[in-house]
Amino acid sequence: MTQDTSLAGVKPAEFYVVSIKKLSFMYGVTMGLYLFAWFYQHWKCYQRSTGTQALPVFRALFNGVYVFSLFSRIQQALDVSGRTYLWFPTRRAALLGIAWALPIISMMIEGDEPSFWIFILLNWGLFVACGWLLIGAQRAVNYLHNDPQGKKNRTLNVANRVWAVCGAVVWMVFILMMMLLVYVPY
Numbered sequence: 001m002t003q004d005t006s007l008a009g010v011k012p013a014e015f016y017v018v019s020i021k022k023l024s025f026m027y028g029v030t031m032g033l034y035l036f037a038w039f040y041q042h043w044k045c046y047q048r049s050t051g052t053q054a055l056p057v058f059r060a061l062f063n064g065v066y067v068f069s070l071f072s073r074i075q076q077a078l079d080v081s082g083r084t085y086l087w088f089p090t091r092r093a094a095l096l097g098i099a100w101a102l103p104i105i106s107m108m109i110e111g112d113e114p115s116f117w118i119f120i121l122l123n124w125g126l127f128v129a130c131g132w133l134l135i136g137a138q139r140a141v142n143y144l145h146n147d148p149q150g151k152k153n154r155t156l157n158v159a160n161r162v163w164a165v166c167g168a169v170v171w172m173v174f175i176l177m178m179m180l181l182v183y184v185p186y
Contacts, residue, residue: 012077014049015141016041019150023138026160027131030167031174035134037163039063042070042141064100068093071137078144087140096133099126120178 016038026034043056043066059066071089078085103126106119142150156164 011049012080012144013073014045015074015077015144016045017142017145017147017150017153018138019154020135020138020142022150022154022156022160023135024131025156026163027134029164029171031170032127032130033167034163035063036060038134039066039070046070046073064097067096074137074140074144078140081144083144085140085143087136089137089140092133092136096130099130099133102126 018038018041023034023038026038037060040056040060043054043059046052047054047056059070063070068090071093075087075089103123106122109115109119138150139148142148
């Protein structure tokens with residue numbers, strides 16, 4: 001059986017496969033800091049599979065700028081593989097960029113106590129929305145690699161556990177700070 005395409009015989013780029021549960025857990029427990037490792041792993045896998053100098057550390061540190069590029073390359077790999085997956089990479093990257101920018105902008109706005117809590121709720125909603133958008137991208141990668149459940153990377157390794165413990169400590173400090181804001185008079 002032959003394929004009538006100019007992409008026949010071209011191997012698609014590889015990306016980081018991880019289970020959705022693990023991604024969700026690590027994203028939540030580390031307050032999103034896991035994304036640096038997530039972006040780094042994607043760029044490292046891409047660099048290894050294509051031989052391209054992707055500068056994974058640099059692209060992970062500036063992931064807000066390189067999210068469009070990453071999602072575009074994931075879509076290109078899907079196209080090369082001949083597989084179709086509807087995940088709207090450009091729209092998803094644009095929404096992530098907006099969702100990442102809004103909390104920064106909201107910190108610049110001065111307001112009274114009621115508006116502070118509105119900003120806190122807005123930021124929580126954006127945090128969840130970003131997680132949802134990133135999970136959609138990870139589903140596309142897992143589909144590309146014929147591992148929709150991410151079974152080959154579903155368990156927490158030692159580094160993941162260390163990050164999870166550190167994240168849990170940060171969460172406890174954050175919750176304590178919020179309680180102090182509510183219950184301790186100024």
